[in-house]
Every structure is written in structure tokens, then in C-alpha cells.
Amino acid sequence: MEGREEMQGAVGLRCTWDIPPPAGTQAKWVRLNVGGTVFLTTRQTLCREQKSFLCRLCQGEELQSDRDETGAYLIDRDPTYFGPILNFLRHGKLVLDKDMAEEGILEEAEFYNIGPLIRIIKDRMEEKDYTVTQVPPKxxxxxxxxxxxxxxxxxxxxxxxxxxxxxxNIGSSYNYGNEDQTEFLCVVSKELYNSPNGLSSEPSHKAK
Incomplete structure (x- = not known):
């Protein structure tokens, strides 16, 4: 399913869904146990992206997912990154906490096969990489x-x-054995580029 992506300033990126959820998925609640954390949502939300793992799961397809004692589907994934993915399906907007890595969200989005979210994250990562390459070296x-x-x-x-x-030539000399030794100061330089996390890479110990 295709979605339209638009910038939402500092709050993240939004995807407006063009195709409504399948008929018969309205107001049916689903419990998901993701890595020990229980999430409660609706089939309508999970079926926003009809090709996703979550949509296929709640439609009863054979995906070999067990259930816990409460009947919640057991999914062995990181619950920390599942929250933003579920919220993206709810309102079409990606919002990340400052401590969350986009690489982690991308990995989970690829696991759940949520195409619009995968494209949004990859676009954001490519934009950051481009910005980093434009910073002059130190x-x-x-x-x-x-x-x-x-x-x-x-x-x-x-x-x-x-x-x-x-x-x-610092002009100092001394006798070492039977030979006169002159001392020099050698000036060397290196260009350092900013890494994607905003920190400059450390110079190698080889030139110490």
C-alpha cells in the first residue's frame, strides 16, 4: 500500500493513508505481547499497511505466532522500538525520542514489512548523511x-x-657515541571529518 509523505517540521514525518483498512476490521481489539510488554490496539490500526506482518497476523494467517495466557500474540522483538511503529500505524506520523536510533526503528520496520515507514526512515538517514558530508573537515x-x-x-x-x-631545525646538537646528532621538530597534519553522530573521529595513534 502506498502512502503520501510530507514534512511536519520538528515533530517528525507524516504519512497519510490513501487506502482504508479492509472491511470487517473496525473496532476489534487485539493484544500483542512484544518482548514481554503488552500493547492493546485495533485490527483497523494493524491493517493500515495491508502487506505487513501485523496485518497478516490479526487476519488469522498462519505465521506461527504463539499466544500468552491472556490470549495476546507473542512477538519476540524489542518493545522499545515497537511503540513508535504502532503510533505510526495509528496516525501516520513518525516521532522518535532523542535516545532512539533510527537504525533500530528501520530494522523493526523491515521486520514488520511496513513499506511507507521504511521509506521515511531511509530518506531521513540519507538526508543526515548528506548534511554530514557538507561539513568542512577540521x-x-x-x-x-x-x-x-x-x-x-x-x-x-x-x-x-x-x-x-x-x-x-631547533639548533640543538649533542654527541651520541662518536657522532653529532641534530634535533628537529616535524609538523604533521590530518583532516578530520564529522561522523554521523556529530562527533569527530579520533586521530590514529600511529602518528603519536
Missing amino acids: HVYRVLQCQEEELTQMVSTMSDGWRFEQLV
Whole structure:
């Protein structure tokens, strides 16, 4: 079943259902035991998306779902993420608590086969990924002190995005064995991009 999607500002995304629920599903209550939490809703709500697992379940199709002692259908899924899915079927709007991961909702929506909700979440995730890629990278600089004989090895072994920027002779020298050793300051840099959760990735320990 297709649904129309529209933006609802900060409160989430809404899907208006084009096709009414099947006849004979009005005002018939259904109990669902999802991961130990009981939800009470109607067949009308569960059949908003007619191809979904929930619609097939309450229509009596053979889906091998047991019932608990109260007659509620037993579903071995996370009840935390089931609440937003059930509310989406009730009023066509996706609203998430700040601690809820969209990936978790997507996984449950795919399990229950709720097509309009799957498309909404994927669109939101793609929009966030696009926004992250538009943020300019941050430049991190490090200053490493080394001896003259260590320069070639240090520069050649730099990896994980670190780049040589500048070499400064600090002018100090000392005798090491029978040879004079000069010390340098080596400036290296790296670009850090924001991750999807808004935090910059940590630089690798290889250039410490």
C-alpha cells in the first residue's frame, strides 16, 4: 500500500493513508505481547499497511505466532522500538525520542514489512548523511621531535591520513657515541571529518 509523505517540521514525518483498512476490521481489539510488554490496539490500526506482518497476523494467517495466557500474540522483538511503529500505524506520523536510533526503528520496520515507514526512515538517514558530508573537515596538527637519523624513517612510515607539513631545525646538537646528532621538530597534519553522530573521529595513534 502506498502512502503520501510530507514534512511536519520538528515533530517528525507524516504519512497519510490513501487506502482504508479492509472491511470487517473496525473496532476489534487485539493484544500483542512484544518482548514481554503488552500493547492493546485495533485490527483497523494493524491493517493500515495491508502487506505487513501485523496485518497478516490479526487476519488469522498462519505465521506461527504463539499466544500468552491472556490470549495476546507473542512477538519476540524489542518493545522499545515497537511503540513508535504502532503510533505510526495509528496516525501516520513518525516521532522518535532523542535516545532512539533510527537504525533500530528501520530494522523493526523491515521486520514488520511496513513499506511507507521504511521509506521515511531511509530518506531521513540519507538526508543526515548528506548534511554530514557538507561539513568542512577540521585540520589537526602535531609537532614531533626527532633526531636527524630518524627523519627518513618517520616520514616514510606516516600513515592513516597524516601528512608532512614542515621541518624545523631547533639548533640543538649533542654527541651520541662518536657522532653529532641534530634535533628537529616535524609538523604533521590530518583532516578530520564529522561522523554521523556529530562527533569527530579520533586521530590514529600511529602518528603519536
